[in-house]
Amino acid sequence: MSETPLLDELEKGQWPSFVSEIKKSAKKNKKAEGLLGQLELSYKEKKTHWKHGGIVGVRGYGGGVIGRFSDVGEEFPGAAHFHTIRVNQTAGFFYTAEALRKICDIWDRHGSGLTNLHGSTGDLVLLGADTDSLEDIFCELSKEGWDLGGSGGGVRTPSCCVGPARCEFSCYDTLALNQDITMTYQDELHRPSFAYKWKFKFSGCPNDCVAAIARSDFAVIGTWRDDIQIDQDAAAEYVQNGLDIQTDLLAKCPTRCIEWDGSLRINNPDCTKCMHCINVMPKALRPGKDKGACILMGAKAPIVQGALLASVIVPFIRLQPPYDEIKGIIKKIWEFWDENGVARERIGECIQRVGLGNFLEAIGVEISPQVVTQPRDNPYIFYEEYYEEEGGEG
Amino acid sequence: MATLEELKARKTDIGPPPVEKFLHSIIKENYGKWRYHEILKSGVLAHTAESGAVIYTVRAASPRLISTDFIRYICDLAEKYCDGYLRFTSRNNVEFLLANKDNIEPLIGELENNGIPVGGTGRSISNIVHTQGWVHCHSAATDASGLVKVVMDELIDHFKNEDLPAKLRIAVACCLNMCGAVHCSDIAILGLHRTVPKIDNERLPKICEIPSTVASCPNAAIRPTFIDGKKSVKIDEDRCMYCGNCYTVCPAMPIADPLNDGVSIWVGGKVANTRQGPSFTKLAIPFLPNNPPRWPEVTSAIKNIVEVYARNGKKYERMAEWIDRIGWTKFFSLTGIQFTKYHIDDFKHAGLSYRRTTQMRS
Numbered sequence A: 001m002s003e004t005p006l007l008d009e010l011e012k013g014q015w016p017s018f019v020s021e022i023k024k025s026a027k028k029n030k031k032a033e034g035l036l037g038q039l040e041l042s043y044k045e046k047k048t049h050w051k052h053g054g055i056v057g058v059r060g061y062g063g064g065v066i067g068r069f070s071d072v073g074e075e076f077p078g079a080a081h082f083h084t085i086r087v088n089q090t091a092g093f094f095y096t097a098e099a100l101r102k103i104c105d106i107w108d109r110h111g112s113g114l115t116n117l118h119g120s121t122g123d124l125v126l127l128g129a130d131t132d133s134l135e136d137i138f139c140e141l142s143k144e145g146w147d148l149g150g151s152g153g154g155v156r157t158p159s160c161c162v163g164p165a166r167c168e169f170s171c172y173d174t175l176a177l178n179q180d181i182t183m184t185y186q187d188e189l190h191r192p193s194f195a196y197k198w199k200f201k202f203s204g205c206p207n208d209c210v211a212a213i214a215r216s217d218f219a220v221i222g223t224w225r226d227d228i229q230i231d232q233d234a235a236a237e238y239v240q241n242g243l244d245i246q247t248d249l250l251a252k253c254p255t256r257c258i259e260w261d262g263s264l265r266i267n268n269p270d271c272t273k274c275m276h277c278i279n280v281m282p283k284a285l286r287p288g289k290d291k292g293a294c295i296l297m298g299a300k301a302p303i304v305q306g307a308l309l310a311s312v313i314v315p316f317i318r319l320q321p322p323y324d325e326i327k328g329i330i331k332k333i334w335e336f337w338d339e340n341g342v343a344r345e346r347i348g349e350c351i352q353r354v355g356l357g358n359f360l361e362a363i364g365v366e367i368s369p370q371v372v373t374q375p376r377d378n379p380y381i382f383y384e385e386y387y388e389e390e391g392g393e394g
Numbered sequence B: 001m002a003t004l005e006e007l008k009a010r011k012t013d014i015g016p017p018p019v020e021k022f023l024h025s026i027i028k029e030n031y032g033k034w035r036y037h038e039i040l041k042s043g044v045l046a047h048t049a050e051s052g053a054v055i056y057t058v059r060a061a062s063p064r065l066i067s068t069d070f071i072r073y074i075c076d077l078a079e080k081y082c083d084g085y086l087r088f089t090s091r092n093n094v095e096f097l098l099a100n101k102d103n104i105e106p107l108i109g110e111l112e113n114n115g116i117p118v119g120g121t122g123r124s125i126s127n128i129v130h131t132q133g134w135v136h137c138h139s140a141a142t143d144a145s146g147l148v149k150v151v152m153d154e155l156i157d158h159f160k161n162e163d164l165p166a167k168l169r170i171a172v173a174c175c176l177n178m179c180g181a182v183h184c185s186d187i188a189i190l191g192l193h194r195t196v197p198k199i200d201n202e203r204l205p206k207i208c209e210i211p212s213t214v215a216s217c218p219n220a221a222i223r224p225t226f227i228d229g230k231k232s233v234k235i236d237e238d239r240c241m242y243c244g245n246c247y248t249v250c251p252a253m254p255i256a257d258p259l260n261d262g263v264s265i266w267v268g269g270k271v272a273n274t275r276q277g278p279s280f281t282k283l284a285i286p287f288l289p290n291n292p293p294r295w296p297e298v299t300s301a302i303k304n305i306v307e308v309y310a311r312n313g314k315k316y317e318r319m320a321e322w323i324d325r326i327g328w329t330k331f332f333s334l335t336g337i338q339f340t341k342y343h344i345d346d347f348k349h350a351g352l353s354y355r356r357t358t359q360m361r362s
C-alpha cells in the first residue's frame, strides 16, 4: 500500500475512522487500495478525482447502478472503475447477521469490500465495482433474494422509519406500506421514465424520523384525529419523579392546550398533534385511536429552483392494505406530472409553477384550508369564471 | 463469469426481501403493540410491549463508509448477544436488538474496547448524516467523510452523553446538490464553490447539448454563443452563484477550484413537527477554508456553536427554538460570529427575511 500521511491523520481520535475501514479492505483488495491512493491525492490537492458519472448497468434495468470513473485511473488502476451498486435495503433497515454476511461474501468476491450502510436515500450501497463484474454481482445478489434500488429520473428506493416494529408512536404500518409501494412500483423504480427523481418516504408519526418532510417528493407521515390517550397514573409518576411539568411540558405545547391540576387535561380540538407532550411522557400519553397519515408533497434540496419543504396535500388518510386510495392518488399525480412536468424539475417545483390550487383540482383532491397556513395576501387572482352580459351584442 | 445456471435463475424485479424474516421473535410477537419506551442510559433503549415483553436496543456509532470486515464484526456481536438480529438507523447508527438485559453491558464493553462508541439517543448528538465527497463524487467541493470524522472526534462527549438541551442533528453535504438533509438540520456543514465554472470550448460542443445546458442555470446566467465558429456557451459572471447545476448537466463546465472551494456553516433547521414545526437552516458562517486532513477552522467553529447552545439553550429547546427565543442578534454576539452582507438574502424571495417591524431586541 502507498504512503498516506494525510489520511493517517484521520485515524486519530475517538470516532470510528472511515480511513481505517478503507485500509482494512485495501490490505486484501486492489480496488480499495486504488481508492485509498486516489483519496490521499484528493486530500493533497483539495480536489475530487472522480469524473462525471458514466452509464453502466445490468441487463433489464435502467438504474440501480451508477457509473463512477477515476480521472487518475492509470496511477491508481484499482480506482479506474469504481461503480456504485444500490441494493434495495429492507424496510426499516432490519437485518440478520446471516443475511448481511452473504452480501459481504458476494461483495468480497467481486468488489472493493467497501460499502455504505446506508446511502442517503436508504439503499444498501456497494461502493466500487468493475464494469465487468456487474452482471455476476447482480446474479448472485438476486439468488440470495436481493434486488437493485433506484437511480435517475424515476422512483428512488422508498424508505421508512422503524414504525410498528419497535415504536409505540407509529400511527400506521410504515414497513408494510413501504414494502407494498416498493413492490407495486418495481417498474418505475427499475426503469426510470419520469422527468426527474421521485422519492417516497414513510414516517409513522409527526416526529418524522426519516426526514420525509424535508427529503421526499411524496411524504406519508402518520397522525391521528381523535383524542390523545392519557394514563393519569403514569403522568403522576413522571411528575413525582421530578418532571418540571409547567416548564417542560405545558409551556412548550404550541397551542397551550394542556393543563395540569394533579391530572392532565387536553383540549383536543386545539391540539396540532405536534408530539411534544407524548415524547416527554411516552408512558403516560399516546396518539389517539383514529389513526392514519397526512400526505405531503414536494420537498427537495436547493438545486434547481431553491430548497422546499413538503406541504400538505391530503390532511388525513386511513392506510390499510391493499392501499387502493393512496395508490389512486399516486396514479393521478403521475398522470398530471407526465403532462405538466419538464426535465430536471422536481414535482415540488412543478406544483409551485402551476399553483397548488390548480394541482389539487387536477388530481381530484378536496381543497381545504388545511393545505395552507393562511389564505393569499395578494390580489393577483387568476379568475376562471365570469358573468356574461345577458342579451349579447343585441 | 456467471454460470449458465445462475443466468437462468436470474430474476428481475423481485424487490427487497420481506422484512418479517429479519425481525426478532419478540418484535414479531409484539409488532404494533408497543406500549412505551425508556432510555435506560445514553445509547440504551428499552421498549415495553402491552404484553409486558421488552426489547432492548444498544445504539452504536458507525462511520457509514465501512468495510465488509466491520459488517462481519458487528454480525459476530449480533450473534453473540442478540440472537443474530440488528438494524441501522436513518442516521447510519448500528442498533443491536437484545432480548436479554444481561447482555447489554458485555456488548457495550466489547464495542467500546473495539473503538465503537455507544450513544446518540435522546438529548445528544447522533451520527452525522453525510454524502460522498472526494471519496466518491465528481461535484464535491470538500470531503464529507473527513469532515464527519473530525467534527465527531471533537463532539464525541455529546454523542456519548445526553448533556444537551435537546437532540442536535448535524449533517454534511459536499455541494449544493445536498444529498443529505442539510437544509433542515440543527447544524449543517455545506461544501461550496466560489468561482464561475471554466468552459472547455473544445469538448463542450462534442459532449453537451447547448439548449439543456443553457436551461440548467437557475439564474439564467448561461447564453449560447459561437467560439471560433463552433457552438458553445458563455456565462454572465455577475449572475453566477456557483451552484454547479450546469456542470451536472454538462461535464465540459468543471467548477472545482481547489484554491476557492470550501465550507459554509448553517444553523437552526429542523425536521420534526414537534412544537414549532420544521424549518430550514440559516447561514451562520459564509465561508471557511478547506483545510484537510482535519479542517481545524471548521471543527472549532462547530464546537463553539454547540457549546454556546449547550450553555444557553433551555431543556427541549432545539437550536432553532433557542435562536428564536434569543433572536439572531444575540446568536451572533454570543457566538462571536461576524454578521456580514452575505448573511442578507439577495435571491428570489429575499424580502421575506427583511425585518418588517420596529420590534427587535437591542
Ligand code: SF4
Binding pocket: A161, A162, A163, A167, A168, A169, A170, A171, A203, A204, A205, A206, A207, A208, A209, A210
Ligand atoms: S417517525 Fe414516529 S413512529 Fe416512526 S420511528 Fe420515529 S417516532 Fe417512531
Ligand code: SF4
Binding pocket: A252, A253, A254, A255, A256, A257, A258, A266, A270, A271, A272, A273, A274, A275, A276, A277, A278, B275
Ligand atoms: S401533541 Fe403538541 S399540540 Fe397536542 S397537546 Fe401535546 S404538546 Fe400540545
Ligand code: SF4
Binding pocket: B131, B132, B133, B137, B138, B139, B140, B141, B173, B174, B175, B176, B177, B178, B179, B180
Ligand atoms: S452533495 Fe454534491 S458532491 Fe456531495 S455526494 Fe451529493 S452531489 Fe456529490
Ligand code: SF4
Binding pocket: B196, B197, B216, B217, B218, B219, B220, B221, B222, B235, B239, B240, B241, B242, B243, B244, B245, B246, B247, B255
Ligand atoms: S454554476 Fe450555477 S449559477 Fe453558475 S452558470 Fe452554472 S448553473 Fe448558472
